[in-house]
Every structure is written in C-alpha cells, then in structure tokens.
Amino acid sequence: MNRLSTQLGKLNLQNPVTVASGTFGTEYSAFYDLNILGAYVSKTITPEPKIGNPPPRLYETQAGMLNSIGLQNPGLNAFINENLPELKAQLSVPIIVSISAESTNLFAMMIRHLEATRMVDAYELNVSCPNVENEGIAFGQDPYVVMRLISELRPLTDKELIVKLSPNVTDIAKIAKAAESGGADSIALINTLFGMALDYQTGKSFIAKGICGYSGPAIKPIALANTWKVSQAVKIPILAMGGIITWQDALEFFYAGASAIALGTANFYNPKAVPDCLEGLNDFLEKHDLDLCDLIGKALIPA
Amino acid sequence: MRNPIHRTVRLESIDRIRSDYAIISFRSEEMAGLSLPGNFFEVRAMQGLAALPRLFKPISLYNIEGSSIKLMIKSFGIETRKLIHMRPGDSLEVIGPLGNSFEIPERGMIALISGGIGYPPLFYLRKKIPSTCFSTWIHGGKHTEDIFPCDDAWTEDGSAGNKGLATQGLVNLIQNERIDMVCACGPTPMLKAVAEICRRYDIALQVSMEAYMACGVGVCHGCSIPIGKMSNWVYKRVCKDGAVFPGDQVRWELI
Numbered sequence: 001m002n003r004l005s006t007q008l009g010k011l012n013l014q015n016p017v018t019v020a021s022g023t024f025g026t027e028y029s030a031f032y033d034l035n036i037l038g039a040y041v042s043k044t045i046t047p048e049p050k051i052g053n054p055p056p057r058l059y060e061t062q063a064g065m066l067n068s069i070g071l072q073n074p075g076l077n078a079f080i081n082e083n084l085p086e087l088k089a090q091l092s093v094p095i096i097v098s099i100s101a102e103s104t105n106l107f108a109m110m111i112r113h114l115e116a117t118r119m120v121d122a123y124e125l126n127v128s129c130p131n132v133e134n135e136g137i138a139f140g141q142d143p144y145v146v147m148r149l150i151s152e153l154r155p156l157t158d159k160e161l162i163v164k165l166s167p168n169v170t171d172i173a174k175i176a177k178a179a180e181s182g183g184a185d186s187i188a189l190i191n192t193l194f195g196m197a198l199d200y201q202t203g204k205s206f207i208a209k210g211i212c213g214y215s216g217p218a219i220k221p222i223a224l225a226n227t228w229k230v231s232q233a234v235k236i237p238i239l240a241m242g243g244i245i246t247w248q249d250a251l252e253f254f255y256a257g258a259s260a261i262a263l264g265t266a267n268f269y270n271p272k273a274v275p276d277c278l279e280g281l282n283d284f285l286e287k288h289d290l291d292l293c294d295l296i297g298k299a300l301i302p303a
Numbered sequence: 304m305r306n307p308i309h310r311t312v313r314l315e316s317i318d319r320i321r322s323d324y325a326i327i328s329f330r331s332e333e334m335a336g337l338s339l340p341g342n343f344f345e346v347r348a349m350q351g352l353a354a355l356p357r358l359f360k361p362i363s364l365y366n367i368e369g370s371s372i373k374l375m376i377k378s379f380g381i382e383t384r385k386l387i388h389m390r391p392g393d394s395l396e397v398i399g400p401l402g403n404s405f406e407i408p409e410r411g412m413i414a415l416i417s418g419g420i421g422y423p424p425l426f427y428l429r430k431k432i433p434s435t436c437f438s439t440w441i442h443g444g445k446h447t448e449d450i451f452p453c454d455d456a457w458t459e460d461g462s463a464g465n466k467g468l469a470t471q472g473l474v475n476l477i478q479n480e481r482i483d484m485v486c487a488c489g490p491t492p493m494l495k496a497v498a499e500i501c502r503r504y505d506i507a508l509q510v511s512m513e514a515y516m517a518c519g520v521g522v523c524h525g526c527s528i529p530i531g532k533m534s535n536w537v538y539k540r541v542c543k544d545g546a547v548f549p550g551d552q553v554r555w556e557l558i
Binding site: 028057063271 | 306307309355356357358359398514515516517518520521523524525526527528537538557558
C-alpha cells in the first residue's frame with residue numbers, strides 16, 4: 001500500500017503533491033521525471049490567446065513575491081493542437097487543465113472542445129486570478145455567480161471539476177459552499193492575494209500595473225486558515241496551495257483538511273521542490289507508520 | 304535542446320574588483336561544457352536553515368577557464384550583496400547554463416558596446432570571436448568604478464576614459480570604420496540609444512537584455528518583454544527566448 005496515495009474527488013492520485021497553475025511547465029523535466037507528480041496542472045488557458053500584462057511583471061518582497069503575468073497564454077486552439085498532445089505524450093499522471101473565460105458560455109465552449117480531445121483528466125476553473133478583470137476574479141467573488149457557473153458546466157463533463165477560489169473575498173467558505181451546491185467535485189484554494197510594492201524613494205510601483213498577485217511564505221498562514229475554514233464548511237475535498245515551500249508546510253495543510261496540495265512559488269525557490277517535498281512526506285509517514293489519509297483534517301484546535 | 308543543470312557548488316575564488324563588483328568562480332565540467340557566450344546562470348548564496356527562501360538571481364556568464372565558470376556580479380539588492388560577500392569554500396546554488404547565445408559571425412567588423420554590469424557577457428563573447436573578425440569594444444559607466452578593460456572607455460563624470468556616454472563612442476566608431484555588426488549589453492536607456500544608432504546607420508544589432516526573473520527556465524513568464532515587428536509583437540521571455548534578441552525586434556518604445 002502506497003502511504004502517499006490520496007483521493008481528490010474522482011481523481012485517484014499516487015501522491016498529494018501537485019503544482020499551482022502558472023508556476024510550472026515541462027521545463028522542469030530537466031530536473032526530474034515529471035511522472036512523480038500527484039497530478040500535472042497546466043497554466044491557465046483562455047478561449048483566445050492572451051498577450052499578458054506589460055512588464056515589469058515581477059518583484060520579490062521580504063517573504064514572497066509579486067506577479068502580474070495577466071494569464072499570458074497561447075489560447076485554447078493552440079493549447080489543444082500543440083501543448084496538450086505534448087503533455088499527454090510525456091505524462092502518465094493525471095492532467096488537470098486550468099481554464100478561465102469571460103462568460104459562462106465561453107467556459108462551456110472550452111470544456112466542450114477539451115472534452116473532445118479525451119486527454120483531460122480534470123478541469124480547474126480559475127475564477128480567481130487577481131491580474132485580469134473581466135475573467136477570473138470578477139467571477140469568483142459572488143457566491144451566486146459561482147453556483148450558476150458550475151451548475152451550467154456540470155452537465156458538460158463527467159470529469160473532475162475543481163473550482164479555484166480567491167482569498168480576496170469577504171467569506172471564502174460561502175463561495176466554496178456555492179461551488180459545492182453547483183456541483184463542483186473539489187475546491188482549489190487559494191489563488192494569490194492582492195499585493196503591491198513601491199519604490200520608497202520615488203513612489204513608483206515595482207510592477208507596471210500596480211496592484212498584482214502576492215504569493216510565497218508570507219501567505220501560508222492565510223492559505224492555511226482558509227483551508228481549515230473551507231474544510232469545515234464543505235464535504236468535497238480540497239486541493240490546497242498558498243506559500244507551501246517544504247514538506248513540513250504541506251503537512252500543516254493536510255491536518256487543516258487538504259486532500260492534496262500544490263507547490264507554486266516553491267518551484268522558483270527550488271527547481272526540485274516537488275521531489276524534495278515528496279521525499280520528506282514519505283520519510284515522515286514511514287517514520288510514524290502512518291498513511292496520509294490518517295492525517296487529513298486532524299488539526300487539533302484546543303479551544 | 305540542452306537542459307540546464309541544478310547544482311550546489313563550492314566557491315572556488317572571489318575577487319572583489321571594485322567596492323560594488325566581484326568576480327566569482329566555481330568548477331563544473333558539465334556546465335562549462337554546455338556554456339556559450341550570452342548564456343546566464345541563476346545563482347544564490349546558500350541560505351541559513353532558518354532563513355526565508357529567496358529567489359535565484361540571473362547572472363550572465365563572464366568567462367570560462369577549463370572547468371571553472373566565472374561570473375561577474377554587481378551588488379544591487381539583498382541577494383547580489385550576499386553574493387559579493389561570499390568567501391572561497393562557501394556553498395553556492397546554481398542553475399544553468401540558461402538562455403540563448405550570441406550569434407558569432409565568421410568574418411567582418413564587430414563593435415561591442417557595454418554599460419556598467421553589461422560588461423561580462425561581452426567579455427566571453429569577445430573571447431569567442433574568431434581571429435577572422437575584427438572587433439572594437441566600447442565600455443561606459445557613471446564613474447571610474449564602473450570601468451573595466453576595453454578599447455574605448457567612457458564615464459559620465461570624466462573620471463576615467465572619455466567624458467560622456469559610450470554611445471558617443473559608438474557613433475564615432477561607425478563614422479570612421481565600416482561596422483558589420485554591433486553586440487550590446489547594458490542599461491535599457493543605453494540599449495535604446497544603441498538600437499536607434501544601428502537603425503540610423505543600418506547595422507545589424509544583437510542585444511543581451513536584462514530582466515527581473517523568478518524561475519529563469521521559461522515557466523513563469525515574469526521576465527517577458529515586447530518582441531516582434533512594430534504592429535505584430537508578443538511578450539517573449541528574456542530567460543528562455545533570450546536573453547539575446549535582434550535589436551530591431553525589441554519594441555523599445557514600449558519598454
């Protein structure tokens with residue numbers, strides 16, 4: 001029995017370590033075999049190619065980093081014709097395709113086209129990107145809109161529907177419940193927080209667009225609290241992310257109720273973040289003679 | 304396609320050539336064997352166990368001697384300051400070689416022009432220029448601290464070489480000799496001026512671009528700059544599609 005195996009809704013994963021959309025690519029196969037992943041998560045794809053935000057797009061802060069990529073991607077057709085077949089040829093682990101669109105109809109169109117390829121194992125609906133306005137975050141901030149979106153998409157596929165939520169909301173649990181009642185199979189959380197950095201001497205923003213997405217170690221406690229909160233509010237499983245850098249960080253998220261986790265910014269700090277995390281988790285479980293499932297949701301909150 | 308290598312290496316030597324500049328070296332036969340002029344490395348001084356993680360910093364290749372890789376670093380922020388204060392024997396984490404490389408012509412007259420920390424990529428490029436080519440290297444900086452060995456030095460304050468901008472040196476050179484190609488690396492305003500000069504005199508230009516990076520391997524798209532024809536450009540990654548671009552492909556008006 002594999003101690004690390006886990007279940008994310010309909011997906012049986014060989015282990016709980018996945019990657020955060022937009023922080024990963026097959027470039028990392030230079031450093032290790034990508035088939036050690038629990039699942040592969042693509043960069044977010046939109047119906048049409050997206051040029052992305054003007055530079056500068058990056059800035060490192062004391063405890064994390066700011067990004068303003070703006071969902072730059074080749075668009076659905078190029079992804080289906082070029083990227084997806086390459087991924088499928090290279091990967092034996094489940095492929096989760098992250099998608100975003102400006103309307104329910106466009107989300108539906110994307111799922112129909114992707115279903116026809118028979119190469120997708122799960123969809124991550126990105127309704128939470130802080131760096132684009134009309135798609136992404138505008139969707140993910142209203143529980144009713146989220147519920148309507150999922151219930152419209154649900155009949156289009158039997159595959160796992162994962163809804164990726166933003167922490168930039170008043171009550172993330174409400175949005176998660178709305179996704180669950182709309183028919184989502186699982187919840188991914190959290191996308192980046194809104195962030196900003198200015199040059200103290202000139203007042204000039206280090207990021208061209210000013211407000212952008214904040215990730216890294218600084219957001220881990222926020223992501224953990226959101227994981228715990230949502231795990232108490234819904235029955236569907238959680239794919240947790242936000243500031244997870246090490247295997248020790250990952251364990252905290254399992255206790256808080258995550259069935260799987262994703263490494264994002266961690267990949268930039270350490271190109272072998274995934275194998276290092278897996279090795280640490282496996283050693284820990286072996287040492288304590290535990291299965292991962294024994295830990296999920298077992299946070300001890302004294303008061 | 305060659306793959307970058309991720310290694311923890313020991314610092315072989317460090318030479319603080321100026322108060323803000325150091326040349327560091329480490330040994331790696333496999334990395335040295337793959338390296339080409341214009342390549343760069345993602346570099347990070349080893350962190351203490353309790354330290355918060357920090358991103359690697361992209362540093363261009365300065366020189367290769369046998370299996371020793373030499374990088375020239377200017378202290379800008381926290382990580383580069385840490386790097387120039389390292390001691391021989393300290394651990395250094397390195398990913399590389401990364402990025403594309405300069406196209407080296409077989410013959411002709413090449414002008415090299417660099418500004419400040421734009422110096423190192425041109426050093427290794429010049430070393431690899433075949434003897435069938437002629438080359439002249441113009442280098443500029445704010446003051447004498449920014450000046451390194453070259454053919455024609457310029458400082459803004461006149462403390463070393465000629466007083467003024469290195470781009471004036473390029474114009475002088477072009478007006479006196481037939482230049483077939485310019486290779487440039489330096490601050491963006493300088494590269495913009497070089498691109499304008501090359502456009503005016505119709506000379507091929509290769510520029511090595513600098514950008515803030517996270518992954519360094521082409522994944523995050525954080526280092527992208529506008530590349531292409533005037534009306535038909537896209538954001539391309541400095542780390543993977545560059546760092547060397549044809550000068551007339553960079554949309555300077557948008558940077």
